[in-house]
Structure formats: C-alpha cells, structure tokens
Amino acid sequence: MKIGYPCINLSLDCRSSKTFRLASYSEERMRLCIDNNLGCLAKILQYNLKHDLMFFRITSDLVPFASHPVCSFPWQAVYATALGKLGEFIRSKGMRVAMHPDQFVLINSPHEDVFTRSVSELLYHAELLDLMGVDETAKIQIHVGGVYQAKAASIKRFIARYQTLPEKIKRRLVIENDERLYDIHDCLEIHQATSIPIVFDAFHFRCNNRGELIGTVFGKVNKTWRKSDGIPIVDYSSQDPAKRRGAHAASVNMPDMEVLLSALQGFNFDIMCEIKDKEKSALQIVSALRSF
DNA sequence: CCCTGTCAAGTCACG
DNA sequence: CGTGACTTGACAGGG
Numbered sequence: 145m146k147i148g149y150p151c152i153n154l155s156l157d158c159r160s161s162k163t164f165r166l167a168s169y170s171e172e173r174m175r176l177c178i179d180n181n182l183g184c185l186a187k188i189l190q191y192n193l194k195h196d197l198m199f200f201r202i203t204s205d206l207v208p209f210a211s212h213p214v215c216s217f218p219w220q221a222v223y224a225t226a227l228g229k230l231g232e233f234i235r236s237k238g239m240r241v242a243m244h245p246d247q248f249v250l251i252n253s254p255h256e257d258v259f260t261r262s263v264s265e266l267l268y269h270a271e272l273l274d275l276m277g278v279d280e281t282a283k284i285q286i287h288v289g290g291v292y293q294a295k296a297a298s299i300k301r302f303i304a305r306y307q308t309l310p311e312k313i314k315r316r317l318v319i320e321n322d323e324r325l326y327d328i329h330d331c332l333e334i335h336q337a338t339s340i341p342i343v344f345d346a347f348h349f350r351c352n353n354r355g356e357l358i359g360t361v362f363g364k365v366n367k368t369w370r371k372s373d374g375i376p377i378v379d380y381s382s383q384d385p386a387k388r389r390g391a392h393a394a395s396v397n398m399p400d401m402e403v404l405l406s407a408l409q410g411f412n413f414d415i416m417c418e419i420k421d422k423e424k425s426a427l428q429i430v431s432a433l434r435s436f
Numbered sequence: 437c438c439c440t441g442t443c444a445a446g447t448c449a450c451g
Numbered sequence: 452c453g454t455g456a457c458t459t460g461a462c463a464g465g466g
Contacts (some may be wrong), residue, residue: 150458165462166444201458212444247457248445261445287457290447322457324448379458391456417459 145431146240146414148199149426153191158184166214174208174217174274176420178359181206189233197423199240199414203407204265206272211264213255223384224275231276240414240427241276242377243269251309252289263313270312281374284316285343288326288334299330318343322353328361332368341368347381347392347406347418358407366411376411380404380429392418396425398415398432403407405433 151161154254160181164173185206192200198273207223229394234241249262264422265346292298309317319335320343321328331342343363362376371377383402384391397418419425 152459157463159459161459161461163462165442168463187449205459209444216445241442244458246445246459248446250446253446258446265445283460347461415452416458434448 145412145427146198147241147417147430148197148242148414148431149417149419149422150202150244152422153329154235154422154424156184156187156191158187159186161203163205163208164210166207168211169209169214171217174215174219175222175226177208177387178206178219182223182262184288185230186233189230189237189239191423192239193237195423196230197426197428198238199242199416201244201416202272203243204243204245204269205266210268210272211261212369215263220271220275227275228277229336231278236274236280240281240374241273241278242285242416243273244285245269247298249286250289251286251305252292253296253299254292263309266313266317267310270310270316273316274312277288279374280315282316282371283318283341283343283373284313285304285318285320285377286323288319288330291325295325295330299326299334304333306338307335311384318373318377320345321348321352323348327352327354328365329354332364335368339370341370341373341376343377343379344413345379347379347383360403362411363406374414376413377416378408378413379416379418394421396421396428398428399434401429 162180164177166314231279245265250258250267252261253259271281288302318341319331322332333344342365360374366376382393382397385392417426417429
C-alpha cells in the first residue's frame with residue numbers, strides 16, 4: 145500500500161504547477177516555466193521518498209498550454225531527457241504516479257469541439273507519462289463527465305467515444321465515481337462495456353451511493369483492475385464539518401480514515417489523500433498505518 | 437511592495 | 452442569471 149497526495153507539497157518552497165497568462169506566451173517563457181516545474185517535481189519526489197510517500201499525483205500544469213493551439217514549442221523533444229530522468233527516479237525507487245486532468249476534459253460531451261479538446265489534453269497527459277517511461281500503472285484519472293439531461297445516453301456516448309481513443313490514452317485512462325452525477329454503479333456499468341478500471345473515491349462514495357456496503361462495492365471495483373494496471377487506487381478525503389456537503393476537510397480525520405481502512409481490510413490498494421494540507425495529512429496516514 | 441481583477445477550456449447546483 | 456465548486460491559486464498590471 146502506497147500513500148500519496150496531489151500535485152503540491154506545502155513544505156517545499158517551490159511549485160511544479162507554475163504557469164503564466166496566455167497573453168504573455170513565448171517560447172522563452174515556456175522554457176523558464178517548464179524548467180522550474182520539472183526542477184520542483186524532482187524536489188517533491190525526493191521529499192516523498194525520504195518520507196515514505198510512495199504515491200504522487202503529478203499536476204496537469206507541469207507543461208503549461210501543452211495542448212493549446214498556441215503551443216508550437218516542441219516540449220516533448222526538448223524535455224525528453226529531463227522527463228526520462230524523473231521517470232527513472234520514480235521507477236528505480238518503486239514509486240507510483242498518477243494524473244488527474246481538470247474539469248474541462250469531458251469525453252462524453254455532446255459538443256464535438258469539447259471532445260476534440262479533451263482528446264488533445266489526454267494525449268498531452270499520456271505523452272508526458274510515456275516520456276517519463278513509467279509503466280501502465282501510472283494512471284490518468286477522469287470523471288465520467290456531464291449528464292446533459294439524459295444520463296443513459298451520456299453513458300452510451302462515453303462508451304462509444306472511449307472506443308475511439310488512441311491506445312496510448314486507453315492504456316492509462318481510468319474513471320472515478322463523483323459526488324453527484326455518476327456513482328460507482330454507473331462506473332461499473334461503463335466498465336462492463338469498456339473494461340476500464342475504476343478509481344474508488346471513498347469520500348464521493350459516502351456522498352453519493354445506493355445504500356450498499358462499502359466492502360461489497362469495493363470487491364467489485366477491485367476486479368476492474370488487471371494485473372498490468374497495478375493495484376486499485378483509492379481517493380480519500382473527509383468532510384469539512386464547517387462547509388457544504390462534499391467540501392474537503394482542511395486536515396485528515398484519523399478516526400474516519402481508520403473506519404475506511406477497517407472496511408477495506410483484506411484488499412490491497414494505494415491511497416491518494418485529497419486533503420487541503422496535502423503532504424501533512426498523507427504523512428499522518430503513513431505513520432498511522434505503521435501501527436494499524 | 438501590496439492590492440485585486442482576472443485567468444484556455446465545461447457542467448451543474450444553488451441562490 | 453450569476454456564482455462557486457471541482458484536484459489546485461496565482462499572474463500581472465496598477466497603485
């Protein structure tokens with residue numbers, strides 16, 4: 145079981161998601177930004193190794209505007225060596241990475257242009273991981289998408305669109321249950337038709353479920369991961385008591401976390417800890433697991 | 437330096 | 452109809 149956190153390390157004085165305004169785009173600016181981001185990613189990975197945080201979500205902003213038409217800069221060729229080195233570090237230390245494209249990536253959108261842009265963005269994610277040389281267990285995780293006032297049709301469109309995706313995307317793409325539109329059962333239905341693995345978001349499951357036992361559901365989710373996909377990914381967060389339903393907590397609630405671990409006892413999975421204070425909560429989980 | 441309006445991209449829910 | 456939320460604030464111009 146590997147423990148990780150998303151995108152940002154608050155203990156370090158750098159960010160791997162530095163970007164700039166489209167209006168100030170230039171090749172020079174791109175280079176400076178990517179240099180900074182890759183350098184920071186290297187620092188984060190070293191920090192993670194030192195603290196036994198063996199799972200990490202790499203920010204989608206690592207290469208700004210990578211899939212935008214304005215980007216004529218051949219980042220793939222220019223940064224192939226640097227990305228290969230980062231990947232070599234990840235592989236040699238037995239770490240796992242994943243990515244989570246943002247909300248604009250919707251492969252089931254009825255709008256063809258939204259779909260086209262989504263594919264470009266997914267290609268960027270896939271190329272980045274490919275250049276790192278990390279294996280198929282390094283996943284690209286998305287939500288199913290919008291409902292568009294017709295859920296069954298939108299699920300069908302997801303499945304049809306998925307079939308047309310390039311292999312380099314398909315081998316990494318996984319779907320995650322969300323907190324209002326598509327629950328685990330919807331994801332399982334899509335899995336039936338596509339064999340796509342399912343990320344189990346424990347917090348979203350809590351917000352959006354059909355009253356079933358978590359252990360039973362996870363048994364099904366567990367089977368959607370083939371050997372080459374690695375062990376399942378579980379996203380974890382807890383409710384911020386002061387905020388609206390679905391709002392992520394500021395720091396980890398350990399008793400809550402232990403309830404989850406007990407419910408999933410006997411399964412093998414990696415945990416992505418989606419808590420506002422990032423590595424701090426992930427570290428608490430690492431130390432709690434040592435004595436669990 | 438500090439302040440703050442705005443930033444590539446979509447969709448839904450809430451008021 | 453405008454705004455916030457989503458995995459994440461932070462860029463950049465003006466005072």
